[in-house]
Amino acid sequence: MSHTQQAASSRSSGHTRIVLVLGLAAMVVSMMQTLVVPILGMIQSDLKASTASVSWVTTATLLSAAVFTPLLGRFGDQHGKKPTLVGVLVVMIAGSVLAATTTSLTWLIVGRVMQGAATAIFPLALSVLREEIEPEKLHGAMALVSGTLAFGSGLALVGAGLLTQGSHPDYHRPFWLAVVLAVVALVGVLITVPASRTKTGGRTDWLGALTLGALLVLLLLPISQGHEWGWTSGRTLGTFAGAVVMAGVWVFTENRVEEPMVDMKMFVHRPVLFTNLAGLLLGFAMFTQFIGVSYLVQMPEKLVGYGFGASVLAASVVYLLPTTLVSLVGAQFGGVLVRRLGARVTLAAGACFGVLGFTWLTAAHDTSASVISAGMLIGLAISFGYASMPALIVAGVPAHQTGIANGINSISRSVGSAVASAVITSLLASKSVPLPAGMPALPRESQFTLSFAIAGGAFVLVAVVALVGLKAAHAPRTPVVRKAVTPETTELASAGSETTPV
Structure with a gap:
């Protein structure tokens, strides 16, 4: 083997290790979102907390992710991805250890806030990939890392x-499991991920981060707590109104500061805007499948006339694990489709699988085979969506905005998941089966049917976004900065203006 071939083989091996390590880190991130779902009842019982209080174990992570993801994504672009990745992982490990050792609900929520900051790892990972991986292999690498989100x-x-x-x-x-995996990811990042070759530098837009954080908190808080507060209560309506006001404040702020955290022109750029809309809809559909199927299969058929009486473990292993496995495998095919057909077509194809899967769930959820098979189709849809959205974002923004753009796309999926949680929980609670006094209320089967139909409608909208909204997507025009021409500046300019067909 020649020296050139050896060097190429070494680079390829190094890139493979980077992709695998970043995939592990992204998987740990996604685990934080659903880790507590099966154990909320146990936490409530052990800590003797109310339903409203224990719901903050999930809400705190969501709000923390919303605040820190865009800030840290931008911070990584400015000051280096690797140190930011390491710092975020250290914070997440500390939060997981706190959650794994405390017997106080307050400190558990604090630990969950620290875990929520880890959501920034995903956009940071994509920024590293864009910098380190060859263009011809970039889509496959992003698809693999993105696919680990649904798997996690x-x-x-x-x-x-x-x-x-x-x-x-x-x-x-379960929190100790998070600690172990996060430590492995941290060691992998320290050993494998190289230092950033390019840093934009500049000031951190703290005012923009503060106003965006306030906006997201005011938006997500009533979405996640509305079923507890009441959807027409003054608290719910007041926080929604506050979110509208804060949105105006945030836009005003970002248009006035010299170095904004979010470039408003990038934010409303057609590919970015519609990709974020697709992310919101995809997050809604994915979480609907998780919640809806988990609850459906646990329903006692002898009491309500439907369901399979599955345990929490059976619901996860038998009915939901096939979906996640298909998502992981499907991500590889999604990467291939993005390279050959384009991200927009891949997103539309995934949406079609999603429509088919939820149509199947809506029409026939009376057998285990139907529920599992439909879930596998939905898993394929999710994997194709996750494979295509980073490619659409990368094609729609300059290299130095990759972190913040993917951070906002992550938030759009989180918002979609929060909306799904609120909507599906409210739907299932709105109509119950008549049961003897003293028994807990259980939802009518029609409420599950309606939930699956709504999620199918979300995938229809994803197809519309892909085929119509993104049809006019084009590569961004990067402003030309007049500088003395040197080999180094030429290389950096090329890196900053590279685009990918969508």
Whole structure:
């Protein structure tokens, strides 16, 4: 083997390790979102908390992710991806250790806030890939890392179910799993990920971060707590109104500061705007499948006339794990389709699988085979969506805005998941089966049917976004900066203006 071939083989091997490490880090991120779903009842019982209080275990992570993801994504672009990645992972490990050792609901929520900051790892990982991976392999690498998000969400459900089995279940165990995986990811990042070759530098837009954080908190808080507060209560309507006001304040701020965290022109650029809309709809559909199927299969058929009476563990392993496995495998095919057909076509193809899967769930959810098969189609849809959206974002923004743009896309999916949680929970609670006094209310089957139909409608809208909204997508025009021409500046200019067909 010649020296050139050896060098090429070494670079390829190094890039493979980078992709695998970043995929592991992204998987840990997604696990934080669903890790507590199977153990919320256990936490409520052990800590003797109310339903409203324990719901903050999930809400706190969502709000933390909304605040820190865009800030840290931009910070990584400015000051280096690797140190930012390391810092975020250290914070997440500390939060996971706190959650795994505390017996206080307050400190558990603090730990979950620290875990939420880890959501910034995903856009940072994509920024690293854009900098390190050759253009011809970039889509496949992004698809693999993106595919681990859906896999991690399902793995967390399964892991939490397995770790809390037995005669003495302990809700702390799943958090220790998070600690172990995060430590492995941290070691991998320290050893494998190279230091950033390009940094934009500049000031951190703290005012923009503060106003965007306030906007997202005011928006997500009533979405996640509306079913507890009441959708027409003064608190819910007031926070929604506050979100509208803060949106205006944020836009005004970003248009006035010299170095804004979010370039408003980038934010409303057609590919970015419609990709974020697709992300919101995809997040809604994915979480609807997780919640809807999990609850449906646990319904006692003898009492309500439908369901399979599955345990929490069976719901995760038998009915949801196939979806996550298909998502992981499908991400590889999604990357191939993005390279050969384009991200827009791949997104539309995934949406069609999603429509088919939810149509199947809507029409026939009376057998385990139907529920599992439909879920696998939905998993394929999710993987294609996750594979295509980073490619659309990368094609729509200059290299130095990759982190913040993908951060906002991550938030759009989180908002979609929060909306799904609120909508589906409210739908299932709105109509219940008549049961003897003293028994907990259980939803009518029609409410599950309606939930699946709505999620199918969300995938129809994703197809419309892909085929119509993104049809006119084009590569961004990067402003030309007049500088002395040197080999170094020429290389940086080329890196900043590279585009990808969509």
